[in-house]
Amino acid sequence: MIHDLVQSGQWLPFAFALLIGVSMLLYAILDGYDLGVGLLSRFARGAERDRMIASIGPFWDANETWLVLGVGLLLVAFPRAHGDILTHLYLPVSGMILGLIFRGVSFDFRKKVPPDQQPRWNAAFFWGSLIVTLSQGYMVGRFMIGFQEGVASQLYAVCFALLVTSGYALMGSCWLILKCEHDLQRRAIRWARIAIWLMALGAVLTSLTAPFVNTRIYDRMLAFPEVTLLLALPLVSVMLTVIMHVLLGALPLPGDRLAWLPFALAVMIFVLGFVGLVYSFYPYIIPGRLRIVDAASAPESLRLILWGTAVVMPVLAGYTVFAYRVFKGKAHDLSYD
Amino acid sequence: MDPLTLSRIQFAANISFHILFPSITIGLGWLLVFFKLRFLATRAPHWMELYFFFTKIFALSFSLGVVSGVTMSFQFGTNxxxxxxxxxxxAGPLLAYEVLNAFFLEATFLGIMLFAFRRVKPWVHTGATILVAFGTTMSAFWILALNSWMHTPAGYTMIDGVAHAVDWVAIVFNPSMPYRFAHTLLASGLTVAFLTAGLLAYRALxxxxxxxxxxxxxxxxxxxxVLLPxxxxxxxxxxxxxxxxQPQKLAAMEALWESTHGAPMTLFALPDETTRTSRYALEIPKLGSLLITRDPNGYVQGLNEFPGLHPPVAPVFWSFRVMIGTGxxxxxxxxxxxxxxxxxxxFPRLYSRILVAMTFSGWVATLSGWYVTEIGRQPWLVQGVLKARDAVSAVPGTQVATTLAAYLLxxxxxxxxxxASLFYLARKESDSSGATKGAHP
Incomplete structure (x- = not known):
């Protein structure tokens, strides 16, 4: 059977679904922390805000590229799904794009315009980040229920927007705990303590509203015998949340020990949440609407991209690690010369 | 207006805005490599001053290019x-390769190129600068391969109304690709030549x-x-x-209504598509045929051979003349x-002022050139394969109108x-020059 699968190229769509999943997860983690820093930039002033933005300055470009790759692979491998998703989400996608535009250019403009205009670009940086995170959360919510209409569905998507926004704020504050020192690090710890509970609240709200919208997710989750395995996901997430809370209460430790741990825990929570979401609609590519096997492109095109991806991915990972090593340690003010 | 027209205006607006920035970064990336290499060879501090000044402009242009490029990647699906x-x-594999081997290369090494001058060994920094320039050029390569394929499709077969790849080499190196790639790279070089000249002349003034x-x-x-010839x-x-x-595009560029031997070159005219004539035409006899067919009496196909399948004449005709005039x-x-x-x-002050006025002349030529080739492809989206009106999404016109207004604003x-920022940076640079700036070996 496996031999047939390999021969016929039927495994290709699943390989691509996996690649898209990995790109989207990496995007949520990587751009998640820099979008989160954007959200938090509103609560800092002057030199502190500069230091926060300096901590993400060398990375945000490449982080955002994972979104382009994820959407690009979706476009390439599942053109029907791509068209269906993006036309359903036309307005939130456009909102997110405008948010990305203003936030992206603010990195440069805020330091390259006359001083009296800088507040304008700081504001664009925050509001752009906020619009991006809210619209991304809203879109994931809409996607999860197959773009179902109605008040309950909209409410569900709004709860999801809150969940994702607080999740990004958590990633951002954990990144700052890792990359900053002294006062700013202490403030980041406080932000993280608020964000983790906001995120927990968002998770509870979405879980509570979900059954009113669509029972499919629950039917799937509560089916036996997977339920025993699946119960582990929320249980471990709750455990990680509690550990995070306790850890944040203890930080900062002498010698900056364990400053990396909140970020690692936040990444683990993201991964678990992501796996749970994906499991709830697999083997669909659009929940309840379109299955992975029915949406795929021609095998000859998929093969070409897959080989390219297989060659490029390790190189990409290599130079990403290199870039992070170059800028490792606490963030300093950025300058070109 | 109907969603098709609105979607076309929106796509045109997005891609016109986007192309402004790659048209700078492709050329400027290599100019920065040149400045850096000259510094390494001569150790003269002014090369590094040039490098740092134009790095700021590169960074700003690059971020505008990235964010408007992200917009483009969503437009295919939304509209x-x-x-x-x-x-x-x-299209999928070509776009995927653009992201995989070019976009990431630029985006990752840009951080090192911009912010790691003091953190890494000099050769690593130079290497990062070269990789960023190489990445932008590779981006252009893949995107232009796809764009050219839409003009001169090759290496594919149609099965049940869907294009399937047969020969990837033929697809990538399709008939118009080498010319379009060279034309676009040179356009970027010229855009950058006038951008740098304009900003430096402004500082000199x-x-x-x-x-x-x-x-x-x-x-x-x-x-x-050097690049202009x-x-x-x-x-x-x-x-x-x-x-x-694409003879119909050429016929529209010359507003040649009827096929003819010994076609003239039209310097000026007012093409009128309802009467299918050109008024006030100022022509040089035979030059059109000479340029197009290398023979003064050569046969040139007119618009009459493409009823209902040729582009709107006036915009193509005028865009072409704006491009040539600017060039x-x-x-x-x-x-x-x-x-x-x-x-x-x-340089006399008048000459410097002209340079300042022409700072963005490359943009004018690049945009009008793209309008010639892209409007000239209409009504096709992919020449002979797919018409624009058959590809548009079912999103309501009001939604498209809303987003179009937001994008335009x-x-x-x-x-x-x-x-404003470019000239502000130039003012700041000249006000602070003479202070302790320059090279750090």
């Missing part, structure tokens, strides 16, 4: 789902007499003067290629500059901010 449904098997300004101006004007040559070859593969002006100005460079004299605001 043109029929495009990917029909030619996704071809403000009294900045540093070595960086004089050296930079010399490089910029020489670059423009090459561009004329490549443009001519590209025109011959268009004759073979001629750029040629005149850069060659005039050579005269003073040759005599080792300072954002673009006007950002463009104003971008241009």
């Amino acid at each position: 043109w789902p029929g495009y990917m449904n029909t030619v996704g098997n071809i 403000r009294g900045d007499r540093g070595a960086a300004v004089a050296t930079g101006l010399r490089c910029a004007i020489t670059l423009g003067a 090459l561009q004329v040559l490549v443009g001519d070859l590209h025109g011959v290629n268009t004759r073979d593969y 001629l002006a750029m040629g005149l100005v850069s060659w005039a500059g050579l005269v003073w460079l040759w005599r080792r004299r300072d 954002a673009y006007v605001g950002l463009l104003a901010a971008y241009i």
Whole structure:
């Protein structure tokens, strides 16, 4: 059977679904922390805000590229799904794009315009980040229920927007705990303590509203015998949340020990949440609407991209690690010369 | 207005805004490599001053290019789902390779190029600069391969109305690709030549007499003067290629209503599509045929051979003349500059002012050139395969109108901010030059 699968190229769509999943997860983690820093930039002033933005300055470009790759692979491998998703989400996608535009250019403009205009670009940086995170959360919510209409569905998507926004704020504050020192690090710890509970609240709200919208997710989750395995996901997430809370209460430790741990825990929570979401609609590519096997492109095109991806991915990972090593340690003010 | 027209305006607005920035970063990336290498060879601090000044401009242009490029990647799905449904098997891999081997390369090494001058060994920094320039060029390569394929599709077969790839080499190196790629790279070089010349002339006019300004101006004007004749040559070859593969576009460029032997070259006219005539035509006899067919009495196909399948004539005709006119002006100005460079004299103030006025002349030529080729492809989205009207999404016109208004407002605001920032950076640089700036070996 496996031999047939390999021969016929039927495994290709699943390989691509996996690649898209990995790109989207990496995007949520990587751009998640820099979008989160954007959200938090509103609560800092002057030199502190500069230091926060300096901590993400060398990375945000490449982080955002994972979104382009994820959407690009979706476009390439599942053109029907791509068209269906993006036309359903036309307005939130456009909102997110405008948010990305203003936030992206603010990195440069805020330091390259006359001083009296800088507040304008700081504001664009925050509001752009906020619009991006809210619209991304809203879109994931809409996607999860197959773009179902109605008040309950909209409410569900709004709860999801809150969940994702607080999740990004958590990633951002954990990144700052890792990359900053002294006062700013202490403030980041406080932000993280608020964000983790906001995120927990968002998770509870979405879980509570979900059954009113669509029972499919629950039917799937509560089916036996997977339920025993699946119960582990929320249980471990709750455990990680509690550990995070306790850890944040203890930080900062002498010698900056364990400053990396909140970020690692936040990444683990993201991964678990992501796996749970994906499991709830697999083997669909659009929940309840379109299955992975029915949406795929021609095998000859998929093969070409897959080989390219297989060659490029390790190189990409290599130079990403290199870039992070170059800028490792606490963030300093950025300058070109 | 109907969703098709609105979606077309929106796509045109997005891609017009986007192309402004790659047209700078492709050329400027290599100019920065040149500055860096000159510094390593001579250790003269003014090369590093030039490098740092134009790095700021590169960074700003790059971020505008990235964010408007992200917009582009979503437009296919939001507004043109029929495009990917029909030619996704071809377009998909080309777009994927653009992201995989170019976009990431630029985005990752840009951080090192911009912010790690003191953190890494000099050769690593130089290497990062080269990789960023190489990445932008590779981006252009993949995108132009796809764009050219839409003009001159090759290496595919249609099965049940969907394009399937047969020969990837033929797809990537399709008939118009080499010409379009060369034409676009040269256009970027010329855009950058005039951008750098304009900004440095602006600094010179403000009294900045540093070595960086004089050296930079010399490089910029020489670059423009060398690239322009090459561009004329490549443009001519590209025109011959268009004759073979998209004769209806060429007929619209020349507003040639009827096929004829010994076609004239039209300098000026008012093409009127309802009467299918041109009024007030000012023509040079036989020159059209000579340029297009290399024979003064050669046969040139007119618009009458493509009823209902040729592009709107006036916009193509005029865009072409704007491009040629701007190109001629750029040629005149850069060659005039050579005269003073040759005599080792300072530029007269009037000449510097002209350079400042022409800072963005490359944008005018690039945009009008793209309008010629893209409007000239209509009504096809993919020549002979898919029409634009068959690819548009079912999103309601009101939604498209809303987002179009939002994009246009954002673009006007950002463009104003971008241009103002470039001149502000130039003012700041000349005000602070003479202070302790320059090279750190």
